[in-house]
Amino acid sequence: MENGFVDYLKSMNNATSGNINALAESQVTNKFYNSIRVTRKLGTNISNQIKSANNVVYILTGHAGDGKTSILIQVLKELGMLGDGEKLKVDDEINKDGISLYYVKDMSELAQERQIDLLKRALEAPTNNKSAILISNTGPLLNSFQRLLGSSDEIKDKIENTLLEQLDTNENKKISLLGYDFYLVNIARIDNTGFVKEIINKICKEENWTGCRQCENKERCPVFSNYTSISENKNTVIDFVESYYRWLYENDKRITIRQMLSQISFAITGNVKCDDLKKWDKRVFTKFQYSFANLFFGYKGINMLSNAKQIKAIDYLQQLELDSIALKSDYEMFVKNNFSILPNGIQETVVRVWKEFSKRYHNEEDSKINLENDLEMRRAIRRFYLVYGLKTDLSQDRFSEILGDTFVEYKRLISEKQSPRSLRSMKKVIFDALYIKNIGIPPKNENKLYLTLTRYDGAFQSVLLLLGKANYDEIEVVQIEKDMSNEDISKKFDLYLSIKNGVERFKLNLPILMYFKSVVDGAISTDMNPALSHGLAELNSKLLKVFRYSDKNTIKMIVNTLAGTQDVEAQFEEDKVYII
Structure with a gap:
């Protein structure tokens, strides 16, 4: 006995050609679409904003397949503006129950001049007592903004910087840019694992499985x-x-x-x-x-x-x-x-x-x-x-x-509020790893983190130039709860290494924590991906910014001896060097 729902499921993967429901705009006309449609928090927030008579503009961007079109469909359905099986238009203006909404399904699919016209109409919607939702890929969106509003190179730079900053942080806040107010949401930055x-x-x-039973x-x-x-x-x-x-x-x-x-x-x-x-x-x-x-x-x-x-x-x-x-x-x-x-x-x-x-x-x-x-x-x-x-x-x-103990621990750290003891445990791993990377040997009852000029090829150095020094209690691992108003997860924490009571903060991610754990466990590897090496360089820069020595007349060194690590200081006076 055939089950139409199973046929619908089979049409949603791209393992074979001809699966028409792999795209959201194709799915919406299928009678089974509503049976698996997931209500996303972002879509509900947008429809609530529009319902509350706030004339707002939402611009949604991200990668193909991130669910931008599905969110538009959700908003239209929640506002009663899209019936079951009804197709989306390229752009449309809908008036229902005292609400006016203008939408653009995907600006990036259209000719460049048309893109500018649609962006202008969406941005001007509030002045015409309307709300607007515009969908676009990131490249065409940036280009259209600059062509529409960029009257000079300086203004074009301002437009690009403002939009790129929001695309990176993805904060749930209204942007004011050259007289226009709008929300810009980067769907690619939303955690979709939920x-x-x-x-x-x-x-x-x-x-959904009645036919099969x-x-x-x-x-x-x-x-x-x-x-x-x-x-x-x-x-x-x-x-x-x-x-x-x-x-x-x-x-x-x-x-x-x-x-x-x-x-x-x-x-x-x-x-x-x-x-x-x-x-x-x-x-x-x-x-x-x-x-x-x-x-x-x-x-x-x-x-x-x-x-x-x-x-x-x-x-x-x-x-x-x-x-x-x-x-x-x-x-x-x-x-x-x-x-x-x-x-x-x-x-x-x-x-x-x-x-x-x-x-x-x-x-x-x-x-x-x-x-x-x-x-x-x-x-x-x-x-x-x-x-x-x-x-x-x-x-x-x-x-x-x-996947390793660090992955399991990291999942806990970003999903649940942790005890100080658990955070101290992770801090100990980070401290030990940084100590080994800077000195070359594990710490022995050491509460000082020496910041050195060292080689990163794994070669052992007996003498290292000492650039700065931090106490163990001057770094802490902290959890900061994220704003999840647009996310499909109820609670999530960002993990940071707080340096000297928050003077500087470095965001900790899974790859860097796994790297630190491997260093502590004695793994030797000179192969490092660019993102990881960039993260380590950023952390080193933040530590030196806070703890670097400022005396230019003194050179400090670390000497690894059989008796342990020793601090050596050399002072320069005219043509003489004094070792302390």
Whole structure:
């Protein structure tokens, strides 16, 4: 029995061509659009502003697939200005219930002169007792602003600086620029990881799967099996998917909402056709091959699907190779054949496939085929553990195993208010790492951070030029709660290293904390990505700005001796040098 909702899900990924609902403007006319539409906080805030008779202008920018069009659709629906199945126009002015709204669907799709006219009309909307929403990619938006308002190079620079600053900070505040007031929101700067829980809950609503529950082939259908497996283990699945997207977000590989939908919808459906079910007799093996756990990683059983790499989030996941990492639970699963770490329904599928696989391949004469398939099967079963695995004393935290303790700690630091003890623990890691980077050896009961001129190639130096010195208690790790009025997460903290009671602050991110942890753990690496090296240079600059010595007649040095680190000072007087 065909289920139109499943067909809709299959049309949302780009693993195959012709999936028309991959774009929001195509989705809006589909009858299933409302069943998975997620109400976003930004859209509600915009519609509330417009409802309260404030004639406001909102300009939304960001990357393709960030959800700009979906937010416009949400606002129009909340204002009763867009009916079900009704298409958006290129631009339109709507009057309803005493509210006038002018919108532009996507300015960047139009000719340059047309862009300037539309921007001018949107900015002037409040003077005509109207509100306006304008959507544009960032490049055309900056260019149109400069061409519309930039009467001189100086003014053009002012326009660019004002807009770029807002695009970077993304503060929820009105901008006043050359007589025009408007809000500029960079959707690409909004943390979209909270979208995962909402969309999976929407997809798994019972009414969306009525057709499948009535289907005579539901027992052999991998799509229906994925739906039931996710529904029964929803919190565990959401935890894994959210954590993966969080990892990407914090490592500057943020994916768009469209890309999330593409991966999740593909992982549920595998683009399987109902007619295919009649050909499949091995029901358990089929469920294994087309399981959510395998498809989410871009695999059909133990075989990689080449077309799945067209989905960006799957491509990133395959590059990480999380399923190749040896786990604490490997011994229990692969040696003792104990799969109790998996929930019952998932466990039954995995156990039957593992037993059948063992009988078949362990009798092969070709040991090479045996080994290759054995390794791939272990990876596949690890994928089931990563997506569905139960928390036990053995596993504790699967993300700690595959992504590291620092990632797990960082998630806590940005999502929950932490105790002073927890912040001090992170401070100790940072202090020790900075000490090692500046001196070359770990601190021994040392409460001074020496700031030196040092090489960054890992070579040990016995004598270093001392540029400044900081006490241990002059740096602190602090949490600052973010303004989440436009974000889809209820609470989030930014993490900073506060220098000398806030004289300077340095924002801490996941890559730099992981780097500090690796330094403390003794990892030696001269390979550093540009973003990380830039961050370290910025931190060093802020520390020196506060703690640098100012006496130009004195040179201070650090000497690493067998007895420990020693401070040496040299003073210059005429043609003599005095060592103190």
